[in-house]
Amino acid sequence: MASAKSYSIFLLFLLPYDLHLATAQNNGTVPVGATLTAGTDSSPWLSPSGDFAFGFHQLDEENNINDLFLLSIFYNKIPEKTVVWYTDNKDQNPAVPRGSQVKLTADQGIVLNDPQGKQVWGSKIDIGAVAVGHMNDTGNFVLVSSSTNRLWDSFSNPTDTLLPGQMMETEQGLFCRKSETNFSRGRFQFRLLKKGNLVLNIANLPTDLAYDAYYSSGTYDSTNSSNSGYQVMLNESGYMYILRRNSQRFDLTKGRNGNGNWSVVWSEPENICVNIGGGLGSGACGYNSICTLDSDRRPMCACPKGYSLLDENDRYGSCKPDFELSCWGGGQGYNKELFDFHEVKNIDWSQSDYERFKPYNEVQCKNSCLSDCFCAAVIFEDDSCCFKKLPLSNGMTDSRITSKAFIKYKNKGDDPPSVPRPPDPDDKKKRKMMNATGSVLLGSSVFVNFAMVCGVGLGFFFIYKKKWIRNSPGDGTVETNLRCFSYKALEEATDNFKEEVGRGSFGIVYKGVIETTRTSTTAVAVKKLDRVFQDGEKEFKNEVVVIGQTHHKNLVRLLGFCDEGQNRLLVYEFLNNGTLASFLFGNLKPSWNLRTNIAFQIARGLLYLHEDCSSQIIHCDIKPQNILLDDHYNARISDFGLAKLLTLNQSKTIKTAIRGTKGYVAPEWYRKSTITAKVDVYSFGVLLLEIISCRKSFDIEMGEEYAILTDWAFDCYRNGKLDDLVEGDMEAMNDIKCVEKLVMVSIWCIQEDPSLRPTMRKVSQMLEGVVEVDVPPNPSPFSG
Ligand SMILES: *[C@@H]1O[C@H](CO)[C@@H](O)[C@H](O)[C@H]1NC(C)=O
Ligand SMILES: *[C@@H]1O[C@H](CO)[C@@H](O)[C@H](O)[C@H]1NC(C)=O
Ligand SMILES: *[C@@H]1O[C@H](CO)[C@@H](O)[C@H](O)[C@H]1NC(C)=O
Ligand SMILES: *[C@@H]1O[C@H](CO)[C@@H](O)[C@H](O)[C@H]1NC(C)=O
Ligand SMILES: *[C@@H]1O[C@H](CO)[C@@H](O)[C@H](O)[C@H]1NC(C)=O
Ligand SMILES: *[C@@H]1O[C@H](CO)[C@@H](O)[C@H](O)[C@H]1NC(C)=O
Numbered sequence: 001m002a003s004a005k006s007y008s009i010f011l012l013f014l015l016p017y018d019l020h021l022a023t024a025q026n027n028g029t030v031p032v033g034a035t036l037t038a039g040t041d042s043s044p045w046l047s048p049s050g051d052f053a054f055g056f057h058q059l060d061e062e063n064n065i066n067d068l069f070l071l072s073i074f075y076n077k078i079p080e081k082t083v084v085w086y087t088d089n090k091d092q093n094p095a096v097p098r099g100s101q102v103k104l105t106a107d108q109g110i111v112l113n114d115p116q117g118k119q120v121w122g123s124k125i126d127i128g129a130v131a132v133g134h135m136n137d138t139g140n141f142v143l144v145s146s147s148t149n150r151l152w153d154s155f156s157n158p159t160d161t162l163l164p165g166q167m168m169e170t171e172q173g174l175f176c177r178k179s180e181t182n183f184s185r186g187r188f189q190f191r192l193l194k195k196g197n198l199v200l201n202i203a204n205l206p207t208d209l210a211y212d213a214y215y216s217s218g219t220y221d222s223t224n225s226s227n228s229g230y231q232v233m234l235n236e237s238g239y240m241y242i243l244r245r246n247s248q249r250f251d252l253t254k255g256r257n258g259n260g261n262w263s264v265v266w267s268e269p270e271n272i273c274v275n276i277g278g279g280l281g282s283g284a285c286g287y288n289s290i291c292t293l294d295s296d297r298r299p300m301c302a303c304p305k306g307y308s309l310l311d312e313n314d315r316y317g318s319c320k321p322d323f324e325l326s327c328w329g330g331g332q333g334y335n336k337e338l339f340d341f342h343e344v345k346n347i348d349w350s351q352s353d354y355e356r357f358k359p360y361n362e363v364q365c366k367n368s369c370l371s372d373c374f375c376a377a378v379i380f381e382d383d384s385c386c387f388k389k390l391p392l393s394n395g396m397t398d399s400r401i402t403s404k405a406f407i408k409y410k411n412k413g414d415d416p417p418s419v420p421r422p423p424d425p426d427d428k429k430k431r432k433m434m435n436a437t438g439s440v441l442l443g444s445s446v447f448v449n450f451a452m453v454c455g456v457g458l459g460f461f462f463i464y465k466k467k468w469i470r471n472s473p474g475d476g477t478v479e480t481n482l483r484c485f486s487y488k489a490l491e492e493a494t495d496n497f498k499e500e501v502g503r504g505s506f507g508i509v510y511k512g513v514i515e516t517t518r519t520s521t522t523a524v525a526v527k528k529l530d531r532v533f534q535d536g537e538k539e540f541k542n543e544v545v546v547i548g549q550t551h552h553k554n555l556v557r558l559l560g561f562c563d564e565g566q567n568r569l570l571v572y573e574f575l576n577n578g579t580l581a582s583f584l585f586g587n588l589k590p591s592w593n594l595r596t597n598i599a600f601q602i603a604r605g606l607l608y609l610h611e612d613c614s615s616q617i618i619h620c621d622i623k624p625q626n627i628l629l630d631d632h633y634n635a636r637i638s639d640f641g642l643a644k645l646l647t648l649n650q651s652k653t654i655k656t657a658i659r660g661t662k663g664y665v666a667p668e669w670y671r672k673s674t675i676t677a678k679v680d681v682y683s684f685g686v687l688l689l690e691i692i693s694c695r696k697s698f699d700i701e702m703g704e705e706y707a708i709l710t711d712w713a714f715d716c717y718r719n720g721k722l723d724d725l726v727e728g729d730m731e732a733m734n735d736i737k738c739v740e741k742l743v744m745v746s747i748w749c750i751q752e753d754p755s756l757r758p759t760m761r762k763v764s765q766m767l768e769g770v771v772e773v774d775v776p777p778n779p780s781p782f783s784g
Helices: 362-370 427-435 462-471 487-493 537-549 580-584 592-611 642-646 678-693 709-718 736-749 760-767
Strands: 010-016 029-031 035-037 052-058 068-075 083-086 101-105 109-113 119-122 132-135 141-144 150-153 166-169 172-177 185-192 198-203 210-216 229-234 240-244 249-253 263-268 290-293 299-302 307-309 319-321 339-345 347-349 353-357 375-381 384-389 395-397 404-410 446-451 500-504 507-515 521-529 558-564 567-573 627-629 635-637
Touching: 035 052, 052 083, 052 132, 109 150, 166 172, 185 229, 249 263, 339 362, 347 375, 353 362, 362 375, 362 384, 362 404, 487 507, 487 521, 487 558, 487 567, 500 521, 537 558, 537 567, 580 627, 580 678, 592 627, 592 635, 592 678, 592 736, 592 760, 678 709, 678 736, 678 760, 709 736, 736 760
Parallel strands: 290 395
Antiparallel strands: 010 263, 010 446, 029 132, 035 101, 052 068, 068 083, 101 109, 109 119, 132 141, 141 150, 166 229, 172 185, 185 198, 198 210, 229 240, 240 249, 290 299, 307 319, 339 404, 347 395, 353 384, 375 384, 375 404, 500 507, 507 521, 521 567, 558 567, 627 635
């Protein structure tokens, strides 16, 4: 659902203007043969009201050293000549030099030639001949044939703006420009995919490979295509919605009246700086750059000390080190005496770890990084030390990141460290102008602008969101993107806790519906916590914030919470396909392929919980009831962070109460040994066996010999009878090598001795075939 994820970069602006000043002097018609030349006084082709113009727009007029022009449609009456359409080209900068000429031709429509007469852009017309062009008052430039057939129009070829009355079909999209004045394609895309989902993502340039989406509308229905989206519409009143094939609507925004200035009405995502996972790409800023949200929730990108922009003109681009960090010649070329650290707080790069040491103190941490020619930075927290390698990706600042970061730079030698680049003071002003990129006629006295500009991202329903938080009682101290709900609001959202959807070890879960904007709602799962809290009030909020900060595609997302006296509730995104338990142990055996995928995804989610440097989370209750499945049957771990939230300090060696669920808990829970992340590895091992065999970890109906899955599985493995484990499952039988590998991994995970169990990183590597799986020993050598 829309509310569940962080997304980026689309902004809806409003600007009322008095449109009645102009007296129409033409009828908007452009005859075949008409031309315009860039840089001459030839006046652009105007719409009848004069609101829109088609012609050459001079770029960056004050300071245009290159003297470049853009063939575009722009709003002609507001001072900034707001561009709403231009000759977008995936591979080439659309700006053209002075003297370039556009001509309306009968056979090819619009033809743009450079001053030498070479064609640089053309409207493509498949059949028919153009009789006339027409600059419409809606902002659409239309080419029609003599029989008034529409041969080409700018509305059907959107660039980075949608105007009221304009729609986007499947496989169409908006592509951001590089910056306010550079109209080359930038990295953000907002597309309606073939199957009906509207997504916002970053793409790799120039290959166009899309990274994981920041936003997905969820309007693809794999089981019933008539529920899938096929058009994105911005209607004349400023309402934006996705039209489904069954003509139902999925509302995105509501129209409203402006107040005399451009204003942001809606934006996505909540936090564009957050790593959305997927493992590839640099994030919202370039590599080695650090993303900070400003007060408007837009990203500011900055290079750390000792780094500078790779392309000086690309503020959102990558940073390069101003020194050489090289292991060349076996590290001989690396002299650690020349390097030092720049200490920064509240910064992390969530994706560039290559080594982790624990327990280490700060001095050990820094020294070992200094001696390592690969190490570019370290993150230190408590007693854990994470090494980061170049290029650093997904760098972000956030006041909730409590670890210390030490960034290596060269402090001696020939190249002096550069000064850290302060945020550009003009930034805000400039970005304000960027907003005003593209405008639209709305009714007769309001302009709505829908613009996408690279590097501009804003808070999730910016205006309303802020209000929610302010209105929430007792929320003054928690700094978080989570919504704080009143008990009453959740009572309403769940229709007085009517529909129970699950019962976990910490409380009952109810289905509910919350409003995300004035026009759209989203389904949520509301968990009413039933435990007594050992820790104070502050602690509850702190832990909730930690949970809310934990984002990964294989984790269920926490959206908000309620903290009113005895009433403590957590609000999660609602996932449609229920728990892994009902999926695995239901009447139909899910396919082998799907099951192995789910196993891999759970491993990834757990790895993230364990190794996310800023705060390790031990789940303590991994079992199929706590794994949920989304629309596409992706596994998402739920209830993480709750063990810590609801019971004693985890590092205590003597446990007053055993957490977790019988059948899945590791033996050390019963002993006087320390609880570590290895308890989750144990539970994962059990879960993996359940996924392989589609049977429960403990099932007395199977007969005594088979009742305990872990014992039976080891027997099957030892006796070379893996077939028994997957009996009747042809897909699995045909993939018996893989079954064997998974069983071996499971047996490693369920070793009684925690130190013999692999880490989740190793588990993932074994599952994905990155490392070999050795023959596992008997998991419980002492119990016969
Ligand atoms: C528009 O104006 C031009 C001349 O300015 C004229 O030739 C043409 O017929 C007009 N078209 C319509 C539809 O009024
Ligand atoms: C201009 O737009 C109006 C709708 O606003 C439409 O009725 C008209 O046909 C359009 N003109 C052309 C030439 O497409
Ligand atoms: C615009 O960006 C492109 C791609 O980064 C670059 O090649 C071009 O030089 C830039 N143009 C201007 C005028 O800065
Ligand atoms: C698909 O959904 C529509 C309602 O949106 C429903 O009328 C139709 O029966 C469904 N078709 C199938 C095959 O479920
Ligand atoms: C736009 O959509 C809204 C919401 O469905 C509707 O109330 C309004 O009348 C529509 N406007 C136009 C011009 O169709
Ligand atoms: C629009 O913005 C300008 C400059 O920021 C301000 O002076 C003016 O009062 C604003 N107008 C309205 C109607 O808010």
